[in-house]
Amino acid sequence: MSTSTIAAIGTALSNSGISIIRISGEDSLKIINKIFKTKATLSPNSIVFGKIYDKDKLLDTVLVSYFKAPRSYTGEDICEINCHGGTQITKETLELVLENGAVLAEPGEFSKRAFLNGKMDLSQAEAVINLINAKTKTEARVFSNQLDGNISKKIKKLREDLIYLLAHIEVSVDYPEYDYEEVVPEHVIDLLNNKIDEITNIIDTYEQGRIIQNGINVAIVGKPNVGKSSLLNKLANYEKAIVTDIPGTTRDIVEERVNIGDVVLNISDTAGIRDTEDIVEKIGVEKSLKKLEEVDLVIYMFSALDEIDEKDLKLLSRIENKGLKYIVLINKMDKVEKSIFDTFMKQLEQNDIKNVIPVSVINDEGIEKLKNKIQEIFNKNDLDYEHELIVTNARHKDLLKKSVEFLNQALQEIKNNNPIDIVSIYIKDASKYLGEIIGADVSVDVVNKIFEKFCLGK
Numbered sequence: 001m002s003t004s005t006i007a008a009i010g011t012a013l014s015n016s017g018i019s020i021i022r023i024s025g026e027d028s029l030k031i032i033n034k035i036f037k038t039k040a041t042l043s044p045n046s047i048v049f050g051k052i053y054d055k056d057k058l059l060d061t062v063l064v065s066y067f068k069a070p071r072s073y074t075g076e077d078i079c080e081i082n083c084h085g086g087t088q089i090t091k092e093t094l095e096l097v098l099e100n101g102a103v104l105a106e107p108g109e110f111s112k113r114a115f116l117n118g119k120m121d122l123s124q125a126e127a128v129i130n131l132i133n134a135k136t137k138t139e140a141r142v143f144s145n146q147l148d149g150n151i152s153k154k155i156k157k158l159r160e161d162l163i164y165l166l167a168h169i170e171v172s173v174d175y176p177e178y179d180y181e182e183v184v185p186e187h188v189i190d191l192l193n194n195k196i197d198e199i200t201n202i203i204d205t206y207e208q209g210r211i212i213q214n215g216i217n218v219a220i221v222g223k224p225n226v227g228k229s230s231l232l233n234k235l236a237n238y239e240k241a242i243v244t245d246i247p248g249t250t251r252d253i254v255e256e257r258v259n260i261g262d263v264v265l266n267i268s269d270t271a272g273i274r275d276t277e278d279i280v281e282k283i284g285v286e287k288s289l290k291k292l293e294e295v296d297l298v299i300y301m302f303s304a305l306d307e308i309d310e311k312d313l314k315l316l317s318r319i320e321n322k323g324l325k326y327i328v329l330i331n332k333m334d335k336v337e338k339s340i341f342d343t344f345m346k347q348l349e350q351n352d353i354k355n356v357i358p359v360s361v362i363n364d365e366g367i368e369k370l371k372n373k374i375q376e377i378f379n380k381n382d383l384d385y386e387h388e389l390i391v392t393n394a395r396h397k398d399l400l401k402k403s404v405e406f407l408n409q410a411l412q413e414i415k416n417n418n419p420i421d422i423v424s425i426y427i428k429d430a431s432k433y434l435g436e437i438i439g440a441d442v443s444v445d446v447v448n449k450i451f452e453k454f455c456l457g458k
């Protein structure tokens, strides 16, 4: 297959120590030889010092490395020019490479070629872009493990087990006259149950994975004037939202991304919930109620100067009954005796409401407790990010779910005593969906969509 030789700047285009211009394809070395002069020999897997010339005009003194196909990132011949990291000189060097026969790479084209040439599978390629975009330590660890192939290995093993079972079934269907070990339905049922459990356990890590990658969506809700916007500002460390002592200050949802430890919170500060005739405020209140249902965590805030009423209890019970995660804060404790908190506690306990914390946002009291509580709630399942397989990608999760559906169908067929070759059709489908995770039998459209999200030069 003849493909063009591509080139792009592999580093960020800003003033820095060095910039790297990457060239991949069968003409890489030919292009380098036209523009690079060195006293050394540029042999495979080496890096040599020399000068880049545009005809007889000197552009820069550089280092050039050469990786010979197939032992390179893309599996093709690759040359990389390490030039000085100024934006002008970097652009000029790239232009020169393009004038001498390379075409500008599409975003993600180097990694796409690596996938198409079998240097990495699709789940590893997807990990590359996520590793580049990782913003927390946990995220980075999860994606370096995925890049190292922890998803690939698990999926390959699951597929092998299913393919072994299929082979076993097919032999006994096609050659019943031979004395092969007969397919025992109980054995197939056990194996299928086993695989369904294994895949379901992997799917269950997705919730944690989504939180690692996108953060925890949090809504601060409560009556007007209890201190919701003050809390947002405290957590964000700057005056993001307007705070006044006028009830009904916040009308629309105010959003802010905040890091606590290694956890990212996407906080929505909402309009105080109350009955109102004001049209704008009314829309705000409706938005607050809607937000409450969409988030991973609700912070329900009271002011210790107010009292709990039926409406609060009704909303809190709804949150509790729906199984939503929540924390209740009793704010403005600086204004009241401690016994007031006990009164709140008693009333909330009577209604089965848990996770209640006394705070004073103004005096910075109880805020550490709140942060610890959030971490405690979301680290409950104690996943070992450094080593365990965690699904972060919705595409992977959907394919895992599909494969479980088909394995369940297979299980049903065998339990209904239907012919074993029908069972095997469902197992084949399950195996096909697992394969798509690592890029086996995947369509060109899917591949293109995945690599479109990459940055230029990767």
Ligand SMILES: Nc1nc2c(ncn2[C@@H]2O[C@H](COP(=O)(O)OP(=O)(O)OP(=O)(O)O)[C@@H](O)[C@H]2O)c(=O)[nH]1
Binding pocket: 223, 224, 225, 226, 227, 228, 229, 230, 231, 242, 243, 244, 245, 246, 247, 248, 249, 250, 251, 270, 271, 272, 273, 331, 332, 333, 334, 335, 359, 360, 361, 362, 363
């Ligand atoms: N004494 C005391 N006052 C506080 C505390 N937290 C906030 N306040 C004050 O309470 C008033 C309302 O604060 P906001 O943060 O605007 O309250 P809110 O819940 O966002 O109000 P709405 O946007 O109207 O729903 C302001 O005057 C704050 O300074 C606190 O811990 N103690």
Ligand SMILES: [Mg+2]
Binding pocket: 228, 229, 230, 241, 242, 249, 250, 269, 270, 271, 272
């Ligand atoms: Mg507010």
